[in-house]
Amino acid sequence: MDVTTNIKPGNALDVARIRQDFPLLSRKMNGKPIVFLDSAASSQKPEKVIDAISEYYRAQHANVHRGVYQLSQDATTAFEAVREKVRDFINAPASEEVIFVRGVTEGINLVASSFGRKFLREGDEVLITAMEHHSNIVPWQMICEEKGASLKVAPINEAGELIMEEFERLLSDRTRLVAATHVSNTLGTINPIREMVQMAHAKGIPVLVDGAQAAPHMKVDVQELDADFYTFSGHKVFGPTGIGVLYGRAKWLNAMPPYHGGGEMIKTVTFEKTTYAGLPHKFEAGTPDIAGVIGLGAAIDYVLEIGQDAITQYENQLLAYATERLKEVEGIRFIGTARNKASVASFLVEGIHPYDLGAILDKMGIAVRTGHHCTQPLMDWYGIPGTVRASLAFYNTTEDIDRLVEGVKKAVAMLR
Amino acid sequence: MLRAETNYKKLSINDIQNEIIEEFSLFGDWMEKYEYIIDLGKSLPLIDEQYKDEEHLIRGCQSQVWLHAEMDNGQVAFTADSDAVITKGIIALLVRVLSHQKPEAVAGADLYFIDRIGLKEHLSPTRSNGLLSMVKQMKLYGLALQAK
Known part of the structure; x- marks a missing residue:
């Protein structure tokens, strides 16, 4: 990906090592290594906790x-x-x-x-x-x-x-x-x-x-x-x-x-x-x-111990990478495009219900949140039934984002 | 729906469930299965527009379902719809199983096919897509119409 390599997160964190601290991240979901993109709902726990x-x-x-x-x-x-x-x-x-x-x-x-x-x-x-x-x-x-x-x-x-x-x-x-x-x-x-x-x-x-x-x-x-x-x-x-x-x-x-x-x-x-x-x-x-x-x-x-500044910096880079790569999905509409944002990519794909997208991503081992995210009045304001939300933590990687983007593309092809 | 009415009218609820289980056993992987369900969800006009109102709405956190029931020759006829296509595909299967059956059969139905075809997660309370409430509502209609 020529367009995106230049915005790939740098070496602010040793994420490969960090991931080893989280036992759950090495499990599978529906037979596939889990891509956990629902930390805004609840984050995973390091061994030390x-x-x-x-x-x-x-x-x-x-x-x-x-x-x-x-x-x-x-x-x-x-x-x-x-x-x-x-x-x-x-x-x-x-x-x-x-x-x-x-x-x-x-x-x-x-x-x-x-x-x-x-x-x-x-x-x-x-x-x-x-x-x-x-x-x-x-x-x-x-x-x-x-x-x-x-x-x-x-x-x-x-x-x-x-x-x-x-x-x-x-x-x-x-x-x-x-x-x-x-x-x-x-x-x-x-x-x-x-x-x-x-x-x-x-x-x-x-x-x-x-x-x-x-x-x-x-x-x-x-x-x-x-x-x-x-x-x-x-x-x-x-x-x-x-x-x-x-x-x-x-x-x-x-x-x-x-x-x-x-x-x-x-x-x-x-x-x-x-x-x-x-x-x-x-x-x-x-x-x-x-x-x-x-x-x-x-x-x-x-x-x-990891460092809050390093976390913020890494996540900002990862969010920019995710946003850039998700733009490859035809008909994608981002909900929430504030100039000052943290760790959440909420989106809809034209003509596709968030539930359908979430259900197919689940089969691919990708955990995202779909629905109104306990913000019904906000969804009503946008006039939408809900969104698909990928939320990041410092243990997520560009590979997680790549699998999300490939998953969304595949799901969209199935659903269109 | 039309196909369901003519071909499956005389089959019992369990006959139809077994038929669906057999059909699904032919699919190689989950993708084929989901593609089939998505096709079902896309192709079937399942409810008269007039019934897609607040009164017939079953609200889920994730997706919404509309359900209408009426008596037709001593049998319950269900029509339903959803805003999500996978939900709608599963509704098509549920309608195929439960529609045009006697009310008492609907009320007492043991819907084992969903589990057997590997879609039970869509009927879990945590999915909150309206399907579980819809099944309950279908059985309640069966009970209520039985009394009539």
Whole structure:
């Protein structure tokens, strides 16, 4: 491929060696070596994460924050060390502002429920964008309905970029919170969060950022972004499922009521009155997912070891390569062509339903996501039933892309 | 569809299933099988346009299905459609098996052919393409029409 050799990813990463860290990548699907292009849904796990979880259960497990015996103390130390690791990973000011949750969905629900109960009144507004995942729409609809508040949606252009003038115009005296994705899971668009936060803060409005698709691909600095809340999921950053992080500015978290009640989140309990624990425990009722936290710590270590800048650089090159090669497919239409994009190629082929394409690619051992990607309003806006989405991680190669392109061409020939 | 009505009218549900299994055993690999299904999906006009409305829609996450049932000479006649061609091809097979059968036979049908021809993944709940709900709905029609 003469056209494409000059944009093939360089030597930013030793991907052949990296792939050996991921046992799943050497398996087959439908009898063919798997081409895994669905990391935006969930990434694969390196051996170090798998080992950390298993080692934890073999040798370190006891409940945290409870026992005076050494085992429990050690488990607590390991658990809290990960909180500090996460703090550093996103450059949060203090580790008490790092709350362990199940994932982004729970992180957003926590803020919608707690912040909403405290600060939303009838007639108030919450502002989101047109490219949000259902997890950053539905929790706001639920609390808005309960409070008689309304949900406003900042529009996008055809390329899938937020229209900044409209966004700014929609920040009103009644806006109590902005909730926006850092990177769109369907389009790959990277939103200008720093500018959005500046606009919102100029009117005294706090901002929650859904970082699910950003944390796996780039260095996140919550202080530089100046975000009030930032949430990401462990399973998308090569860690285990069921664990995630909500960063919140202490000023807000302290003002918000607890989300769940139970053990761990209390200071004193009588049948008449309970007083709550301070941060972060106020928001961590019940026994946490300790093994998940340990696994997340191992995942962060792994990502840092590879290097976030190298990851971003390699993935950008790979995405450019994928986009260029996919253009060879006759009738292809890219959904999401923002100037600033990360790791997602979403597309349709003229006259072909995404489901059909996905079903045939599956038979060829190629894992892509098809459908609406939990962004139905966005699909409605484009007037399409869904897309085929190839999403990349640093363990993907140009060979993966080549097989995808050949697969799509073959499938199109069968379906036309 | 016309072919199905005339040729298979007198065959039982299981006879037709066995026939399909035999037909599929001739295919060498998955590509031939899928090409056949795609052809089925492309060639058959499966439903009257008037029934492609909200009332007849079975929404899947991945693809959508429209299903209509009516009684014809004591038998249930199904017509259906989908926006995805592979889904539509499988619908053609399901219609061939279940249409123009007695309601009680439809309600009690054991649809083993899908598994035997190696297409069961299309009827898995995780595929969410509307097919599984469609099969349930077809059987419910069988039950409801039996009572009439």
